[in-house]
Amino acid sequence: MRRLSARVIITVVVVCLGMAVAVGFLARQKLADADQYSSVGSGLVALFGFLVVAGGGVATVIRFVTQRARVDDRPGLVGDVGDLDLGVAVAIHSPHAISGVIPLYIGRSIDDELREAVKRGGFVLVHGEGPAGKTRTAVVAINNARRGQPLWRPAGPDELRKLAEAPVPRHGAVVWLDRLERFLGPDGLDLATLDRLTRDQRLAVVATIRDEQIAAIRSAPAAGAPPGTDVLSGMPGHRWFKIDRFLTPEEWAAAPDDTRYDPRLEQAYHAREGFGEYLVAGRALLDRWLVGGGPLYAVGSALVSAAVDCARAGLRGPVPVEVLEKLLPRYLADPWYGRTDLPTVADGLAWATTRVLGASSCLWPVPGGYLASEQLVGPVRALSRRPGPPVQDAVWPLVYELAAGDDGELRSIAANAVQEERTDWAERIARPMAEAGDAEAAAFLACLLVMEKRWDDAIEWGRRSAQAGSTRGMIIYGMALGTRFGELEAEVWLQAAAERGDLSGAFVLGEIAMNRGDRAAAKSWWRRGAEAGELDAKFALALLMEDDDDPAYARLLGELVMADHPEALTEFGARALRAGEVTMAAGVLMRAADRGSVTALYHLGVHAMLTEGDGDRAILCWREAAERGHVPAMTGLSLLLTAADPAESDVWLRKAAELGEPQAVELLNERRQR
Template sequence: MSEPSPVGPPPDPPSIVVPSAAPTRNSVVGGSAGPVIQAGTIAGDVTIHTGAPARGAADDWPRVGRLHRSWFGVRPTSRFGDEPGLPPYVGRDCDPELRGLVGRGLSEGGLVVVTGGPLSGKTSTAAWAALTAWGFVDVHEPRAHAPHPGADLSDIPSQLHGRTGPFIVWLDDLEGHLGPGGLTAALLARLTQERVLVLATMRDKAYDEHRFGDSPAARVLSGAHTVELSRRWSDAELRRLGEGGDQRLADALEWRGKRGVTEYLALGPELWDEWRRARRPQAHPRGHLLVRAAVDLARCGLRQDVPMALLRAVHRVYPEYEADHPYTTSVVETESLEDALAWATRPRYEATGLLVPGATEGTYRAYGSLVADAVRSDAFAAVLDEVWAQACTVAAGQGLDVTPVAEACRAALAPRAAEGDITACVVLGIATEYSGDVSEAEGWYRKAADQGHTGACNQLGHILAGRGAAVEAIHYLEQAAAGGRQDAYVTLGKLHRDRARHWLTQGAEAGDPQAAFHLAELILRPGRVERSVRWYRAAAEAGNRDAEFALNVLRVGITLPPEAAQPPKAVQPSETEGPAETDGPLEPPARVRSAPATPRRMVRRADSPDVPGPPARPSRHRPTPPASL
């Protein structure tokens, strides 16, 4: 039988006295360590079992043959459709020198730095050297490591311990990797001892700030091999650019303006995205329209600097200008023109704005990449018909050459016009007329006018009147006047007046008293009554009482000159009425004369070949966009 359990709580265990000790310090200075146990007091034996050495990080660094340029931080370019993310690399003049330094660094280690201004192509050029230089030297394919800016680099030697290279440590924008925990002179020396190449890029300004003096960064850079890269491309580099076989490279050659090629390629997607997003009401909707106007004008063929007056006129034709914005309010109420222009011209990335100021004050043009991307983008809308019309009319008024606009307009709108699109015909008429090809313009206007387009009737009527086809001009101008085109009223009235004068002259010379009377009434001018008196007398002597009354009125109001006081014995059929603007007595010509050659838009002669036309009269009409396209 077992013993009963003791009654009551168990006794307290004996107390243990822990001797005081110095505080434990967890720190390691320099070098590397294997397994470590840290404890205040250890009683008894401790056994540590270790297996094979852990696989180092350097074994996981990727081989450069598996890398793309984007891994190195090369900026993406604009991309549409199935285009690759980056166009082919275009060789720079410094490539042979850089390739030699990188190849040597893969064998011996060291620091190679590519310097240059912002967006000069430093990253792209150095990355290409990293990807290709090893193939020119007797080394294995290197592995590469790209730590993030500010990352601790001090453990890199431990990752490389006991491993065979070659290795590349990639430090883009080296200024972000200098200082404690970054690249120091001591770390660079250890990496060089391990024959590790440190390949870096650095802006010129940052390099100059860190290179000189006695700072830790200066000691790092003092042992670097540097290659300088310019923003400006040489003629040889531009020739290679033209042979690149990629549309983006071709666009860079055509549209970069005075900027560098890499700057153009890198800025393209940034500017495009900023501009597209600016259309929101809380952003810069009016600035967006100003830039869109400049882009569309370039697409219309006006690639030179354009005056602000043209941008102002074009940006008003877009539906977003006056209509309520789909989000809140209209563009006009959201942003002033001054604020819109200031936003559009503000330089981005120390390089360029969306609008680039021209050589002449008050002129601007869209940055080239925006135009090229608009042309390549399938999602970007075609140029509005109203923009084509404004591009011609306002540009011509500003003294710009409209010929390129007409050429671009033909390419864009001729297919629509061939299918019977009336508006396309009208716009083509405006473009070709303003470019000086009035004959082609007449054909385009006629196609639209014959389908009842009032504006086309007006334009065609003035062209016909200008070349003397008065009868046909009247036909179209009467349709335009009936449609409310006010400039047709005056021209139409002048044509009817001049034709009436012509036929009344024919009748008066044939001896018709009614014709003589109405001709006198028609040509009567204050201060120039001599010719009217002549025909009034001819009509009065033939028994026209209205003519007698008119002569009596003239006798009361004026004194007739002596040469006008003698009535003609008979109306001479050979006499014809001269120009109404000519002062002095009439000199009857020996025969009916044709009007002298005059500039376009002068009324020269009637349509019928056997009917002589009236004297030419200038028309003040200028081609203008129809009231409604």
């Protein structure tokens, strides 16, 4: 009986736990290697509005809900609450703008469909990369679809839960949450709470979320992900509305004539960082943090760096001043470290909270401390896949201490510790929770142990989790057993999880079926996984459908490309490269590489050599791909380094040959015979 390789097991477990690992070795060399599906992560924004149409008097209902749910001391009506109060960001200042701190709205292509979805009711999600304008677009849709209806803005998960439980009329209501991740705590939004809110289908729940945060949730082991993230996986695709960072030429051409009186808008349209990010000073904010000089800049930027690292470590709440003060010396640059004549922490915080161009600031003061701007945290998380400064060691014990007693914060820190390759801290958090009987923590711990190839312990904790009823634990337990006893044991537990509605293992179940020659069963599992939102299963299904000459494969592949699935982007870019569409290929492959695809890096090296003859750029791409385990890149890198660095060339050639790459084996034999 075939045994599952350690690499497949690790890959699948991470997929099953929401880490969205890429598809590997699909039919007929459609894809050369498996890469971890990662996508940056940075800053979830959430929006909800709750409208109460009171049959017996609005004032009575308002008094009742504020007493019982304490959602908002001053609930308003849609259209009466200002855009700034609903979370729309202040735009950069311009002395020539006539429209004030919030520019004129430029319509997006999804506006009509979004408005109709809000009008129909239910859960509606507006998502996009970074500050793309999601909040503004959602606010406009709500104002157009539900003007005059009651509006509620719960401040956190507790208030949201109380609102869902309050016996108030729901017909025609809208619930609005700002920054969705704040509402996914242990007592916050989950499928059950959402069902209670939307039992009356005329109630509209409107949310916005950053793609970086969606990726972070999906890439985190499920047991460490914030509770309530099943809301994202359980929502049908027609409820998702994506906002692009850049305005399309058609959207810009359709802009109102008055936009010509606001120079900010045209500048934002052409800005390299994107329309929304330019308007809210994203680039200028990064420059303020990273570029400067003098003692005040040294202290202020160090405090910002400390707060950013706390967020990267998974702390969702504010960082107290005393913690920032403890971390300050570790973030001061060498010329300033140890000096006693520096500005005070208060001075540094004043610098860090100064608004840039009249819009955002690096740090935001909130009750209990300071929050780092998501416009800073997001880009740093996006770069975390590449070599760069890790979260400093001193941060982990401090955020751990701050999160003590808060399971939601602890799970968030554990999940981020995995992303930051600090599995020691992830295990330190998860093990006590697992030993206390938390089945999901046991599944998380088993996942960590699988990643570290500690198979016996992984099997033990997977067994405990599975027997306690965790479907994630069933998946991990089955996959860990598969490393020792073959695919049959893995299949039994993956099927058990699937019967309980968890199709995270659908991709592997399809691969097992293919390994025994059952294409029909493989197609069935991949189709079920695709329908459940499992992107790897959907990608495998698309390639299988292409093999079967089913033209519907193109639609699936296109949907995956639009969803920024890294392997689909890589496949699409490689095909464009083979077809001679080099410009398109380069753009798509760069998107795939930015989302963690090692194979895309390899193809970018091929692109550099074939279209530009740029060996230096090819070396950069292939070296990074080789260091991340891409075997063909090792061979290509060895060939390019033959003359420039024979010693390094031999190292990569031997490594590729040891991994069984045929061309490397042949070349190595030739070199030995010289």
